[in-house]
Every structure is written in C-alpha cells, then in structure tokens.
Amino acid sequence: MSRIIAIANQKGGVGKTTTAVNLGACLAALGKRVLLVDIDPQGNTTSGIGVDKTGVGRSIYNVLINEESIKENIVKTGYDNLYLLPSNIQLAGAEIELVMAISREYKLKYALEEVKEEYDFVLIDCPPSLGLLTLNALTAADTVLVPIQCEYYALEGLGQLMNTISLVKKHLNKELDVEGVLLTMFDARTNLSIQVVEEVKKFFKDKVYRTIIPRNVRLSEAPSHGKPIIVYDSRSKGAEVYMELAREVLGIE
Ligand code: ADP
Numbered sequence: 682m683s684r685i686i687a688i689a690n691q692k693g694g695v696g697k698t699t700t701a702v703n704l705g706a707c708l709a710a711l712g713k714r715v716l717l718v719d720i721d722p723q724g725n726t727t728s729g730i731g732v733d734k735t736g737v738g739r740s741i742y743n744v745l746i747n748e749e750s751i752k753e754n755i756v757k758t759g760y761d762n763l764y765l766l767p768s769n770i771q772l773a774g775a776e777i778e779l780v781m782a783i784s785r786e787y788k789l790k791y792a793l794e795e796v797k798e799e800y801d802f803v804l805i806d807c808p809p810s811l812g813l814l815t816l817n818a819l820t821a822a823d824t825v826l827v828p829i830q831c832e833y834y835a836l837e838g839l840g841q842l843m844n845t846i847s848l849v850k851k852h853l854n855k856e857l858d859v860e861g862v863l864l865t866m867f868d869a870r871t872n873l874s875i876q877v878v879e880e881v882k883k884f885f886k887d888k889v890y891r892t893i894i895p896r897n898v899r900l901s902e903a904p905s906h907g908k909p910i911i912v913y914d915s916r917s918k919g920a921e922v923y924m925e926l927a928r929e930v931l932g933i934e
Pocket residue numbers: 692693694695696697698699700725809865866867894895896897898900901902904
C-alpha cells in the first residue's frame with residue numbers, strides 16, 4: 682500500500698520544500714521507495730534534489746496540462762529508491778490553464794493512480810498558495826503534512842488552510858486526513874519559539890509530531906548543493922532530526 686502525503690501550507694518559507702526533500706531522502710535511505718512530486722512552479726524540490734530544472738524535458742506540467750503519461754515524466758535522482766516528478770517554470774501558467782480543464786482538481790490524482798503502487802511513499806511539495814495546484818495535491822493525497830514555522834505569526838492563516846482541507850474533504854476527497862503538524866525552524870534560545878510550540882500543541886494536540894526541526898545552518902546550505910542533508914552533512918543536527926522524523930512517520934520508535 683502506498684501512502685500519498687501532501688506537504689502544504691499556503692505560507693511561503695515555512696519548510697515545505699526542506700521537508701519534502703529531506704523526509705523523502707531519509708525514507709528512501711531507510712529502504713522505502715519514494716516518489717517526490719514537485720507541484721510548485723518554483724521547482725525548489727527539483728533543484729534541491731540535484732535535478733536541473735531547465736534541462737529536464739520531463740515535468741509535471743506535461744502530465745497535468747498535456748496529458749502525457751506520468752511514467753514517462755518521472756526521473757531518477759542520484760539516490761537509491763528516490764524518484765522525482767520534476768517541476769519547471771512552465772507550471773506557473775498551469776494554475777490558469779487548469780481553470781478551463783475538465784476534472785481540473787483530479788488531474789494529479791488520476792495520474793498518480795497509474796504509478797502509486799510502485800512506491801511506498803509519494804510526497805507532494807505544494808506551492809505557497811491554495812490555488813488549483815494545491816487543490817490537485819490535496820485531492821490526490823491520503824493525508825496532509827503541515828509544516829509550521831516557530832515564529833510570531835505561526836498560527837496566522839492556518840484557519841484558512843484547515844477550512845480548505847475540510848472543503849476538499851466534503852467535495853473532492855472524503856478520505857483526506859491530517860497526517861501531522863511539523864514544527865520547523867525552532868530556536869531553543871528564544872521564548873517565542875517555546876511559546877509557539879505550546880500554542881500549536883494546544884491547537885493540534887496529538888497531531889503534532891514529537892520530532893521538532895530546529896534551525897540549522899547546514900539545512901539551509903544543502904539546497905544550493907543539490908543534496909539532501911543526509912548526503913550534504915550526515916553528521917549535522919539537521920540530518921539527525923529528519924531521520925528521526927522519517928522513523929516517526931514510519932512508526933518506528
Ligand atoms: P517553503 O517550501 O515552505 O517555502 P523552504 O523549505 O524552502 O520553505 O524553507 C525556506 C527557507 O528556509 C529556505 O532557504 C530553507 O533552506 C530554509 N530552511 C528551512 N528549514 C530550515 C531549518 N530547519 N533551519 C534553517 N533553515 C531552514
């Protein structure tokens with residue numbers, strides 16, 4: 682059975698892409714077959730895993746808009762068990778091109794049905810908006826993983842996200858569940874970070890992952906090298922915590 686997880690939060694810069702790349706790489710390192718789906722026109726997951734955005738003719742755009750087969754658009758990454766459906770800048774137009782399409786919210790779901798059994802996990806990195814691309818991700822997903830940055834406005838906008846999730850449940854994907862809420866960029870030196878953790882736990886209760894991702898410079902450096910953290914610096918705190926998150930997602934203590 683495959684598990685399709687959308688990584689979503691309409692706020693930018695909260696750690697969606699960092700989590701997609703690194704959770705994906707850690708699950709793959711633990712022997713799981715993983716497909717990363719980059720549905721953000723910025724293509725940061727694509728470049729973050731070391732695939733050239735401009736060079737690949739293959740992309741999620743071809744699948745969503747040109748009805749090409751998903752199989753022919755998936756590329757290998759440099760890592761065992763880890764595959765990618767890349768994004769490129771063309772995807773920026775898809776949000777509008779999809780408006781007129783038939784079953785426009787179901788494009789990704791139908792495409793993934795063709796390949797999902799080949800993977801243990803499909804992780805979808807969403808753009809920072811609640812438009813049609815994110816709706817495609819939420820419609821295709823079994824669950825949503827919500828990264829929340831430990832900062833002042835952490836909870837702002839989450840009502841809107843939860844509202845979107847419940848609308849999707851009602852109209853497009855009855856089975857959609859919240860996979861978990863991930864606290865990111867935690868800074869133990871600040872009271873603010875500690876307060877945000879308390880607030881988020883009060884709100885989301887047992888949905889909050891035990892694993893909390895601290896602010897870690899190595900994590901922010903890794904994307905420019907096109908490497909997941911466990912390859913870029915396997916001894917860093919960032920590598921340790923994303924491996925811990927992967928184990929938590931797998932239910933391994
Ligand atoms: P999103 O995909 O939600 O926009 P990103 O994952 O791209 O967010 O993260 C935003 C920025 O913060 C990126 O430059 C990334 O490298 C950096 N970043 C993410 N998580 C951490 C972390 N735990 N520690 C330090 N920097 C981080």
